Amino acid sequence: MSGKSATRRRPSRAPHGPAKVIRIPTPKVVKRRRAIRAGFGLLILSLIGAILARLYWTRTAPPTPEKVSGLSEQESEILGLVNEERARAGQQPLKFSPRLAVIARGHSYDMAMRHYLAHESPEGVAPADRIAGVGIGYHAVGENIYMDDYGDPNAVPTHAMRRWLGSPAHQANLLSGKFTETGVGIAHASDGSTYVTQDFVR
Numbered sequence: 001m002s003g004k005s006a007t008r009r010r011p012s013r014a015p016h017g018p019a020k021v022i023r024i025p026t027p028k029v030v031k032r033r034r035a036i037r038a039g040f041g042l043l044i045l046s047l048i049g050a051i052l053a054r055l056y057w058t059r060t061a062p063p064t065p066e067k068v069s070g071l072s073e074q075e076s077e078i079l080g081l082v083n084e085e086r087a088r089a090g091q092q093p094l095k096f097s098p099r100l101a102v103i104a105r106g107h108s109y110d111m112a113m114r115h116y117l118a119h120e121s122p123e124g125v126a127p128a129d130r131i132a133g134v135g136i137g138y139h140a141v142g143e144n145i146y147m148d149d150y151g152d153p154n155a156v157p158t159h160a161m162r163r164w165l166g167s168p169a170h171q172a173n174l175l176s177g178k179f180t181e182t183g184v185g186i187a188h189a190s191d192g193s194t195y196v197t198q199d200f201v202r
Contacts, residue, residue: 071101075184077157078198082174082182085165089175094200100183103130104197107145108187111195117147127199142173142200149193156186160196178202 071079083093107130111117120126127143146160164170173179179200187195 071096071184072186074153074157075101075105075186078160078184078186078196079182081157081161082198085161085174091175091177092180094182095180097136097181097183097201099134099136100131100181100199100201101185102183103134103136103185104143104183104199105185105187106130107199108185108195108197111145111147111197112187112189112193115189115191117145117195119143119145131199131201136201138201140178140200140202142176142179144170144173144196144198144200146196147193148196149191151192153188153194156194156196173198173200176200 079094079096086093107121107127110121114122116122128138128141131138131141144164146163148156148159150159164174180202182198182200184196184198189195
């Protein structure tokens with residue numbers, strides 16, 4: 001009777017012990033890609049940080065004197081023109097004073113409402129009185145005033161400067177080395193005319 005042997009071979013067992021880890025070096029291309037990704041990530045984080053810092057300082061930084069006084073575009077232009085003329089004459093620029101701007105604007109409004117052009121109000125209040133009345137100390141005081149009835153508010157700054165530079169007394173105030181601070185105020189009257197006041201102090 002024929003047949004097959006019933007004996008079986010035992011499977012060979014793997015040797016016991018920790019498996020060996022073979023480290024494959026990272027290709028240079030992969031390393032370069034990783035470095036580029038990391039660089040872009042840092043750049044994006046830096047940009048986000050800069051934007052957040054700018055927003056924080058914009059919201060928390062104290063307002064400038066110009067913003068506090070509500071300086072108009074025409075008033076700001078006059079200040080710039082005055083300091084340009086002072087630079088040509090070899091004088092230091094005048095520092096903007098928000099309190100002087102408020103005083104100057106108040107006098108311009110008074111002249112516009114009551115239709116007069118003078119350094120003293122009808123009650124005899126002079127520039128020095130107005131400035132001292134709000135507690136501003138000074139060693140010297142000056143004032144320039146101007147009334148414009150051309151009907152073009154945008155041209156007021158150039159018209160005022162032309163008139164002041166053509167007047168020896170007004171030009172002396174603009175270019176004087178004894179003044180260090182200034183403020184400009186503009187007001188529009190109901191008849192379309194515009195009144196400008198510029199005060200100077202040291």
